[in-house]
Amino acid sequence: MRRLLAVASAGVAFAACGGSSPDPTATSTPTSRAEVVTSQAEGGFDARQIYEQEAPGVVTIVSLFGSEAGEGSGFVVSDEGEIVTNAHVVSTGEAGEPLRKASEVYVEFADGNRVEARVIGQDPNADIALLRVDPKGLELNPLPLGSSEKVRVGEPVAAIGSPFGQAQSLSVGIVSAVDRAVASLTEFAIAGAIQTDAAINPGNSGGPLVGSDGRVIGVNQQIQSRSGGGEGVGFAVPIDTVKRSIDQLREDGTAAYAYLGVSSVPLYPQLVDKFGLKVEQGAWVQALNPGSPAAAAGVRGGRGREAFQGAVFASGGDVITKVGDAPIESADDLSRSLARYKPGETVPVEINRGGERQSVDVKLGERPAGSVGG
Numbered sequence: 001m002r003r004l005l006a007v008a009s010a011g012v013a014f015a016a017c018g019g020s021s022p023d024p025t026a027t028s029t030p031t032s033r034a035e036v037v038t039s040q041a042e043g044g045f046d047a048r049q050i051y052e053q054e055a056p057g058v059v060t061i062v063s064l065f066g067s068e069a070g071e072g073s074g075f076v077v078s079d080e081g082e083i084v085t086n087a088h089v090v091s092t093g094e095a096g097e098p099l100r101k102a103s104e105v106y107v108e109f110a111d112g113n114r115v116e117a118r119v120i121g122q123d124p125n126a127d128i129a130l131l132r133v134d135p136k137g138l139e140l141n142p143l144p145l146g147s148s149e150k151v152r153v154g155e156p157v158a159a160i161g162s163p164f165g166q167a168q169s170l171s172v173g174i175v176s177a178v179d180r181a182v183a184s185l186t187e188f189a190i191a192g193a194i195q196t197d198a199a200i201n202p203g204n205s206g207g208p209l210v211g212s213d214g215r216v217i218g219v220n221q222q223i224q225s226r227s228g229g230g231e232g233v234g235f236a237v238p239i240d241t242v243k244r245s246i247d248q249l250r251e252d253g254t255a256a257y258a259y260l261g262v263s264s265v266p267l268y269p270q271l272v273d274k275f276g277l278k279v280e281q282g283a284w285v286q287a288l289n290p291g292s293p294a295a296a297a298g299v300r301g302g303r304g305r306e307a308f309q310g311a312v313f314a315s316g317g318d319v320i321t322k323v324g325d326a327p328i329e330s331a332d333d334l335s336r337s338l339a340r341y342k343p344g345e346t347v348p349v350e351i352n353r354g355g356e357r358q359s360v361d362v363k364l365g366e367r368p369a370g371s372v373g374g
Helices: 033-041 047-057 239-252 269-275 293-297 331-338
Strands: 002-005 058-065 068-076 082-085 104-108 114-116 118-123 128-132 156-161 169-183 189-196 208-210 216-224 234-238 262-266 283-288 303-308 311-315 319-323 346-353 356-363
Touching: 047 058, 047 068, 047 156, 047 169, 047 208, 058 082, 068 156, 082 239, 118 239, 128 239, 156 216, 169 216, 169 234, 189 216, 189 239, 189 331, 216 239, 234 239, 262 331, 269 303, 269 311, 283 293, 283 311, 283 331, 293 356, 319 331
Parallel strands: none
Antiparallel strands: 002 216, 058 068, 058 104, 068 082, 082 128, 104 114, 118 128, 156 169, 156 208, 169 189, 189 234, 208 216, 216 234, 262 283, 283 319, 303 311, 319 346, 346 356
């Protein structure tokens, strides 16, 4: 089960709040992380150098919620005192519900300084928050941001943060997978997440996942775990999504997302054959949200229910094959393509309907809270 690392419940664990102590009876399962570091050193991955360069810019975040407190991680992104972390580190709330902000937030730096921070804004769709501290008298070490688009499976990575409150902790591993979809603080998934086997535990939330070039490629966000501890399956919000988020949060403290209003599933050969879809790739529309931009533009959803290979599908819906000039090969591609646009923009959407290709112009809306789909 995936667990958001700030939540102590079973399932998805956000890696923010302290959580319980490690089980002393658990069997240690050493991996090849040390071997990864050694084998990659000559190729440009030097964990010690990465730590020396990046750790001074990684911080511990303490959030107060009345009589309760939680800890997470974050990192400096500008000389003006801006700090990035996960939204769930500085707020609480269930998906689809308004977030309750922490009453007080403090940032502890690597040199021991602890200062109060102001939450500039939160983006629950990406689980990202932007904080700001007064930079006067502080030694700030902004971390350089990379690109998650170029991340490949097998690349070595380093995670730095405060697992179980142990500040300035380093773990290393590899990229286990890319283009994962993980839970956000809304009903929408975060597309393009990076999966890693670098040890990530409660308290790591909001800390950086760093590539071999010393640039941040993701923000550590959650783990998949049965026990509540790190089991080698961690996930990070891709840095390209993070950059989009903080650019908007800097402006007015909020982040808006373009909204099409469809629920869709990816195609695969057997599904195409079963339902005679006459197109090999795309996002197959199963349903339209009432009054959505897609519905207003004439996009059609499926009808009826038919079981196939352990799942249930609605047949007859359009297959979205392109948004603007971006080909759509999966439902995640649909989310990423929409992220390029702002609410209110009109974009051509190419669909395949019964084997015929056509284009409809859709005036995109703004993603509403609590809704589901692209």
